[in-house]
Amino acid sequence: MAKKSDNPKKINGFSMQFLPYSEIQYLNSNERIKKILNIVLGNNILILQGKLKSEEEARLIGDTMAMIGHVQGFKGIELAVIGGNGDYSLMDKLKKGIANILIKGDIGSITIIGPATIVKEIKRNPKKIELLLNK
Amino acid sequence: MEIKVFKNFFKKVFSGIFRNKKEIKLGFYGPPNAGKTSLANRICKDFTGEEIGNVSKIPHETRSVQFKEKVEIKYKGKSMQFKMIDTPGIATKIDYEDFLKYNLSKKEAKTRAKEATQGIVESIKWLDDMDVVVIVLDASENPYNQVNITIIGNLVARKIPVLIVANKIDLRKADVKKIEAAFPEYEVIGISARNGTNLEEFYESVFKLSKKI
Numbered sequence: 001m002a003k004k005s006d007n008p009k010k011i012n013g014f015s016m017q018f019l020p021y022s023e024i025q026y027l028n029s030n031e032r033i034k035k036i037l038n039i040v041l042g043n044n045i046l047i048l049q050g051k052l053k054s055e056e057e058a059r060l061i062g063d064t065m066a067m068i069g070h071v072q073g074f075k076g077i078e079l080a081v082i083g084g085n086g087d088y089s090l091m092d093k094l095k096k097g098i099a100n101i102l103i104k105g106d107i108g109s110i111t112i113i114g115p116a117t118i119v120k121e122i123k124r125n126p127k128k129i130e131l132l133l134n135k
Numbered sequence: 136m137e138i139k140v141f142k143n144f145f146k147k148v149f150s151g152i153f154r155n156k157k158e159i160k161l162g163f164y165g166p167p168n169a170g171k172t173s174l175a176n177r178i179c180k181d182f183t184g185e186e187i188g189n190v191s192k193i194p195h196e197t198r199s200v201q202f203k204e205k206v207e208i209k210y211k212g213k214s215m216q217f218k219m220i221d222t223p224g225i226a227t228k229i230d231y232e233d234f235l236k237y238n239l240s241k242k243e244a245k246t247r248a249k250e251a252t253q254g255i256v257e258s259i260k261w262l263d264d265m266d267v268v269v270i271v272l273d274a275s276e277n278p279y280n281q282v283n284i285t286i287i288g289n290l291v292a293r294k295i296p297v298l299i300v301a302n303k304i305d306l307r308k309a310d311v312k313k314i315e316a317a318f319p320e321y322e323v324i325g326i327s328a329r330n331g332t333n334l335e336e337f338y339e340s341v342f343k344l345s346k347k348i
Contacts, residue, residue: 054284
């Protein structure tokens with residue numbers, strides 16, 4: 001949990017929380033988003049194994065926007081999905097596809113979601129990812 | 136999801152029957168300050184003589200969905216009628232303090248932030264109602280942004296044709312190739328909405344995509 005200093009804008013620390021895909025695998029979209037937002041609202045940076053469906057990502061953004069102004073100090077989130085779209089051979093794609101069907105999700109990716117008060121920016125390009133934090 | 140599939144099926148059947156009477160809903164989506172309204176204005180001005188909305192250097196100038204109906208675009212002897220839908224830029228965070236840099240008062244900045252959050256929610260809701268979507272990106276910015284991927288993912292899931300526009304090619308930092316590399320599965324057209332550069336190619340792609348629906 002991030003420690004709050006006397007200055008409300010300054011954060012002295014933060015924590016990262018890993019959520020394995022098995023924790024959200026059987027949850028419906030509402031429950032998944034609720035779980036994710038609970039973690040992020042606790043000032044944690046969430047590292048989620050796998051990724052949400054694109055509809056769930058859009059829903060997460062919408063729910064986040066609805067919270068700004070209603071949850072004190074909350075300014076939104078930073079979100080990035082890494083991996084899962086590399087150049088795979090046909091056989092690898094097939095294997096990945098079968099694995100995804102069996103688990104009903106894509107665990108070949110990692111999703112990073114952090115509160116905007118802590119995470120300034122997640123910079124991505126094909127070769128690297130940088131997590132820039134607020135001072 | 137099943138309801139959406141049925142809805143899309145009936146939409147396709149009926150749009151096929153009434154194709155000549157219907158106007159195509161052309162949405163402009165993308166991150167804030169990419170030039171969605173500038174492009175929509177340029178098209179509306181060229182074909183109707185009127186603009187769709189205001190533009191500004193301050194992000195989130197468009198904070199509610201704006202329309203212009205019955206815009207008949209004529210290109211190479213062909214014409215198609217569109218309902219232009221300009222949407223607020225989608226972001227994952229809004230901080231009213233960011234607007235203070237643009238000399239807005241604290242009250243104005245807070246109001247703008249509140250309206251911007253509502254605009255984003257509205258933009259997302261409108262994703263269901265588009266026929267064709269133009270994703271407008273700033274060619275001088277890093278395209279590897281999750282918001283862009285999320286918007287495209289949602290359009291693909293709804294089987295809505297997508298065209299990516301790399302706007303602001305007049306800027307020195309503009310890099311259309313970077314956008315093409317980020318979205319290799321999509322057609323990317325480099326344009327300058329401000330100068331009206333390469334709009335012919337843009338219209339050709341819009342017509343091609345609109346025929347698919």
